[in-house]
Every structure is written in C-alpha cells, then in structure tokens.
Amino acid sequence: MTIRAVVWNEFLHERHDAEVRAIYPDGIHATIARALAVDGGISAATATLDQPEHGLSQGLLDATDVLLWWGHRAHGDVSDDIVRRVQQRVAEGMGLIVLHSGHFSKIFKTLMGSPCSLRWREAGEKERVWAINPSHPIARGIGPCIELPNGEMYGEPFLVPEPLETVFISWFEGGEVFRSGLTYQRGAGRIFYFSPGHETYPIYHDAAIQQVLRNAVHWAHNPAPAWKDVSDAPNVPIERARERIVQQGATLHKPGEAGLR
C-alpha cells in the first residue's frame, strides 16, 4: 500500500528572497516531495498557502495519510477553519510532521496546547543532530548523528508537552541544546516534530535529513480506517448497557437527547 503524503508549504520566502530561491528554486515543498518520492512506498503531493483552501480541501485531506507542514512568516494567514479541519483529520488518524519554524504554526500550537516557544539565533552555526534512540523507526539508517554545517539555533526551553519519545537532540556550536525530534499522539494520529530546516540553508537537500523525513512518513502512517466520529460523544442508553442496570437518581437529559458540548 502506498502512503499518500502531502507536503504543505507557505511558499513565500522562495518567491520573495533570492537567497532562499537559490537553494529551493521550486520551493521547499518540491524539494521535500522529491525526497519522499525516492521511496517507492510513498506518493508525495504538495499544497501551498495561496491555493484555494490553502490546497487542503476536505477531499484532499481525506485522501491524505501523512501531512508535512512548513511555515514561517505567514502563520497568521492560515485560516482557522482549515486548522480545525487538519486537527480533526489528525484525530481521525492522519499523521502530521511539523518542520522547523512550524513550531509556531497554528496547527502545531493547537495540537500541543502549550506555547511552543523557544530561543533562536540565525548565525549559520554548526548543528549536530544526535539520535537519542537510534533504534526508533524514525532514526533508522542515519548513524549516530547528522552533522549540519549551518543551522539556525533553536534552544531550550522548548515549551511543548513531555513527548511520548525523544528521538533527536541537537548540539549547537554556540552552546545550546534542543530536543529536535519529538513524537506525540492526538486521537488516532501520530505527530512528529523535527526542527532542522531553515530556509536559508540547504538542509532539506541533506541525504540523512531526507532519510529522516521518509522514515517519519512511514512511522506517522496509521493504516487503520479513518475514525470519522472520533470527536463525537455518543450516549449509551440504559437498554444498550453491557450489564443490566436500572435508572436511578435524577436526570436532566430526556431519553434520546444529544449530550451538551
């Protein structure tokens, strides 16, 4: 079964900044999509901010197994309705991989429930991404660490909930550390945050980084059928209780009435 990945990108820096365009002439999303498609088990489409519904129609999301997200300067331009739609799809089982400056995207902050803040410095300093758990499916095949000659420093404290697993931790030349690969689940959906990937450095051209992204798509893929009613809170009436019980005490609900929310 082919995993249907979609790479979302706000696609602004590449059009407005020559330095970025020189590195990602077709956009970061195109580079990542090509890197994913090297894996015969992954099909990779793209979507961008300027498309209708940001390219994330309900139909497309329903046909997406894993969504990757890159955004930076236009987080505020992403529609709240689309964010809710993506959040619901994650709860139903769609995987989500949030990249780099996506830590401040609406969708990541919505799913984490915490500030997602951090410290940062754009000095092009050396970053070394250590595999904390080299046996984790996301870290396979990359060796003990990934050396990036130029990275944007992201430093702790990183205001996210305790993760399910810490997969990578980065060392920075300027003296900081950062939990650069973290896993979460929300409903039926798996989430991976991966911090390398600044727009002014060719990080998404790095072979090991590309391997991590392919690994992450496999890891985030939940082959179970979409859990469409995951957000519903159904009543289980007395007559359908698994043990025989009788009504006791007062009730404000009428039989068959929907729950409050």
Added chain:
Amino acid sequence: MTIRAVVWNEFLHERHDAEVRAIYPDGIHATIARALAVDGGISAATATLDQPEHGLSQGLLDATDVLLWWGHRAHGDVSDDIVRRVQQRVAEGMGLIVLHSGHFSKIFKTLMGSPCSLRWREAGEKERVWAINPSHPIARGIGPCIELPNGEMYGEPFLVPEPLETVFISWFEGGEVFRSGLTYQRGAGRIFYFSPGHETYPIYHDAAIQQVLRNAVHWAHNPAPAWKDVSDAPNVPIERARERIVQQGATLHKPGEAGLR
C-alpha cells in the same frame, strides 16, 4: 504559604433545575470551595460565568495559584479571550483542575489539543473510583477506592493525549471503565482531570472526593514565580552566544529584529 484556589462554575443548572439546586443550593462552586477551605493551607474563592469577564480578570488570575473548572451546558458561552488568558496563566505556572463535564470545556480542549470525547450514560449507576497509584499525592488518604452509589457513566475511549500519570480508573455498574484521574503539564502549569461530579448526584459532598480535590490543589500548586514571558521566543544574538561563534551563511533577519510568529 497559603495556596490561593479559585473554583469556577458556570452556575446554571443550580439556578434552573430544582433537582440540582436541592443538592447544591449555593452552587457546585460553593460546595467545593467550602471543602477546600477545610484545609488551612488553602484559601478558596469562587468565580462564575455571569460575572464580568466570567469572574476571571487578569488581576484575579495573576493572584490565583490553582483554578478549578466546572462547566456543562454553556461551554460555548465562555469567551475565547478568557480561555486564552487562562491558557497563558497555566503556561506561566497556574495549576488547573478540570472537573467532570469540563472535559468538553474550551479550556480543557485547548490545553489537550485532542477531541476530549467519551461515551456517557446518565443512569445513576454505581461508580467505583480505583486508585491506580495510591502513593500519588493526589490519592493519599482515600484508601483503595471511592464508592459512589450514583454516578454518570463516562466510558472509554476518552480522546485525550497519553497522560503523565494515570491516578484513578473508574468501574461502572453498566460495564464500562474510564480513566477518571489523569495528570498533564503544559509549560510551568500542572493539570489534573477528575471525572466524578455530575450535577444531579451529591458527589462533591462525598468526603473522599473532597479529599481528592484538596490533594489535587496541593499537587497542582507550582510555587515558582510566574513565568510571565513563557510564550516569548527571544533571539539570542551572536554576541551573547555562550560560545564564541561568527556569522555564517545567509540571513533574512536584520540584527535586533523580532522573530516571526
């Protein structure tokens, strides 16, 4: 040091439904506040939906160590601005205890990032709240379990993130189970969700339930100073890096410029 607790209640059922008023004539919040105040180390105030700013002004929240939240039929009437304010205070270090139907409150869903849905039945059936970790500070002094003669059934799956700790699990006469006590952290704030507490049963008059609430207030209290800038993402300029580094590569940011978000 006295812990400053505030019990928030939408305070509607008690005014509209005679059955509820009979159990909580002054409101659920008043009953809980009295139960907390039995502990000399806790001061307990209250706030309700109909007050200006729902009784949750910035000044009051800044002077609150632990907020308790009971809501049911008016979740949608709570202002989004107030929800953001409470979320920020949790990130800064305020504890939050979410009660019963508060699983669908805006603040809980915002902090969890997941649907927070469940199954339910209002049959007044027996509920037995087992202490999974009797040594946890929240479970101290209550023995192996709390027997509630009448409870609203809340059943799994409960769509919340994996908790830091599972403190209680409930058994229901009708055949379901529910993780009835769960802990989380978001930023500097500790969160406890506790499911017993339906408005038509006198659950908050139960001595063991009251003990859990007092315990939870102590557990959720973070005595560290409020982390006011927890949501900021400060730049650490090169000249203030802890190791000596020099600028390399391109940058889109001008020196001293604020980060994007």
Added chain:
Amino acid sequence: MTIRAVVWNEFLHERHDAEVRAIYPDGIHATIARALAVDGGISAATATLDQPEHGLSQGLLDATDVLLWWGHRAHGDVSDDIVRRVQQRVAEGMGLIVLHSGHFSKIFKTLMGSPCSLRWREAGEKERVWAINPSHPIARGIGPCIELPNGEMYGEPFLVPEPLETVFISWFEGGEVFRSGLTYQRGAGRIFYFSPGHETYPIYHDAAIQQVLRNAVHWAHNPAPAWKDVSDAPNVPIERARERIVQQGATLHKPGEAGLR
C-alpha cells in the same frame, strides 16, 4: 519479511492438571503458535521450560524477532542466566510479549524494575477488555471491547512503571479494574504486557484475543539490525571527539583503558 516469533511456555499445568489439558491438550504455547501462524507474515516456533536452556539458546534468540512468554508456577525454576540472555536480546531489539501470570516472571520483573504485584481472584467471573486506544496497532480489528465470559480477576494497583501507552483496561464482574494492555520500551526492544489468559479458561482460543496477539507481534517487531553492543559504554577519546578539544584537569583513566562497571 516474515516475523520470527517464538512462544515460550513453562508447560506444566497442561501436563499436571486435567482441567487445563482439556483446554490446551498440546499446551498453551501450541495454541498460541497456531493462532499466530494464521498470519502469513508470522512464523511461530515454541520453546518450553524443560528443554535444554529452556529452549532459549543464544542461537535461537538471535534468530527470534518477537518472544512471547507464559509462565505461572515455575517462575523460580527459570535460570538467571537465561533471563539475562533474554533481557540482553530485548535491549538489542527483540520484541517481548508477556502474558497473564507472566507479570511475576523473572524476565518481566527484571525489565520493569518494580514489584509487578497485583490483586487477584480465580472466580471465573466475566471480564471485559476495553480498547482504550482503538487506533493503536495492537487493538486494530477487535472493536470496542473483548467480552470474556470467564476470566481470572487481576486488580489494581498493578505495580509497574507508567507505561508508554495504555492500550487496554479490563472491567471485572466482581468490581475491579485492571490495565490489561501496556506498552514499554527497553533499549531497542518493545514490550507488551497483556493480562488475559488464565490456564483454566479457553481464553487463547478466543478469536479477538488471537487477533490481539498477532497485532502485538507485528507491533513488537523491530526490523532494525540487532544492536549487539547496546550494553557497552565505549570511550570516545579526545582525538576522536567531533569538536577539537584539549585535555584539561586530572584523570584517573589511562589512555585506551576500558571504563569501569
């Protein structure tokens, strides 16, 4: 790639107790192995206590992807050396599925580091195994719960570390609850504890239970190469440090000397 599973059983009750033999004439291990082999992607061998090295030679373990463990009355007869061997293989990446009374096996207690104690009652009462996370790979295909007409009650508190994930919680007719499906990792190995499976009831003949076991074998399988030196603590000498550093301060170690342990 076929997953090489091995079902280990102490295989005593089936030979000594007619009631057990009536249910599992070839042994619990044979019944489970047949259930696994229904899945064309799993090959299932067996091993028992009375074999040389309990059937768990180094060669066999090195060729095992996932080990299942059933023991009850002879935990103490399992060799400490074999336990250490299994523990090392788990750290290297072998999956381990511990069943029912295996909660008190040496290997499970060794991997958990905690007492693994619980409450119990052998009354043949009804057990209902709820899927807490129905989207988890281990729970797929079984629906909301598994109804077992007769189960041995295992009750909380269950003295294990907080799990990575709670997959199942059981409801018992006599009033208890139990976290009946829990996941852990130790080194490169994934561990699943699954509590249903008492020797005097035909639980391993249940289709849904068999589905859980097959699911769990897939989940526990780590396709990464065995991490043979996972327990080593290698020195990284100065000349091989990734950043240039010079020796400072005193040292008690001579160059090239092995670390202490």
Added chain:
Amino acid sequence: MTIRAVVWNEFLHERHDAEVRAIYPDGIHATIARALAVDGGISAATATLDQPEHGLSQGLLDATDVLLWWGHRAHGDVSDDIVRRVQQRVAEGMGLIVLHSGHFSKIFKTLMGSPCSLRWREAGEKERVWAINPSHPIARGIGPCIELPNGEMYGEPFLVPEPLETVFISWFEGGEVFRSGLTYQRGAGRIFYFSPGHETYPIYHDAAIQQVLRNAVHWAHNPAPAWKDVSDAPNVPIERARERIVQQGATLHKPGEAGLR
C-alpha cells in the same frame, strides 16, 4: 517535617587517589551531605561501602526518606541482597537520587531494567547543563543553565527507559549531548538520575549543583506512609468481592491458598 536523607558513597577514589582526595578530603558523601544540610528541612547522614551491610541496614533504610547514591569502581562489590533491600524500599516510597557513574550501579540498572550504557570521555571539557523545564521543582533557582568548566563527557545514546520527565540536557565542548537529569517512578518511589559529578572535578562544590541536589531531595520525598506490602499479590476471595459474584469454571487454587510467584 525534616526529610531524612542518606548519602551513600563507595568512598574508594578519595582514599586511593590523591587528586580526588584533594577535592573531596572527607569523601564525596561528606561534601554532598554538608550541601544538603544547608537546607534546614533536610537532615543528611552518610553511609559507605566498607561499613557493615554497606551502612544500609534495614533499620536505617526504614528511617530514610531519600537515598543518594555515588559509586564508580566497585559496583560489583555491592551485595545483591542489599540491592534488593534498597529496591524494595524504593517501591515502598523511599526516594532515590542516582549520581553520575551510578548509571552503572546495580541498583540503578535493577530499577531501570535496561543497559544504562552511554559514551564517555574524561577530558575535563566544558559542560553546560541546560534546564529543559525550568519550572520543574528540581530546577528551581538555578537559572537557564549551569556552566561547569570541567566535566566528564557522557554522551547519548543513554540506554534508559523513556523518562517521566526530562529535566536537564547537557551540552559538551567536544560535541556531544546528554540527558543529564531524568525522573522516574517505581512503585511509590521517585527516582532522579543526575549525571554531573565526576570524582576528579569539584562539581559537588558548585553552588548550583548543590541547589539541584537539595531540590531533588525535596522532589523525591514521598510523605505517604511506607507501603510495606507493595510487593505482595493478595487474593481477594469471592466473599470479599465488591460486587456479588459466584464461582464459575475450574480453579487450580484451593480456598485460602497463596498465589504462585
């Protein structure tokens, strides 16, 4: 209530190596005990390997709230019986703080169930201990990080289970990172591993390190009464079940018989 801490040290380097003795003339344990006693709420005793029962009699452990452990070259000389005794006390609720090379102590490996291996280098390089969660009780009052001019490098992967919380991560001059502060629970006991503290550097004289140790003693203290029967697995006979049930199916146990283990 004063917290009764005991600092255990193998106390060998300080007697055999002049360099170590120069830094810790009375032993590492004495330095740490003095640092703890600065806090009026902590009483700090010591115990060493060469004492009868390594200074850890049952009586002493029963009167200990939090045990700190420093060992390096004589892990193998610690009696297995004493290790089991300490493990049982942790399960009953005694806190345990494992320091530096104690990662390879019998008690830590026993409680973790994993290899506890790591990479290391004794080059006296700079170590910077970042507070990942500055609001955690263990990190209070130390600021964003602790700068150690000379540290022994401990590098990832560190083969421990996923922690409850990652409190500190260290940056090393030579290019590695390490999760230097991790929390766990086992039964009623809280465990903190803290990696700084090599015998040839004066790290335990550092004011911020001492603050962390005092904080950790408070955090690890469980004021609940000791859970003496935490390792027992009591039968709950039918007549004492909380719901009325009748015996069904076969049973191998006779009424009143103890469980197998």
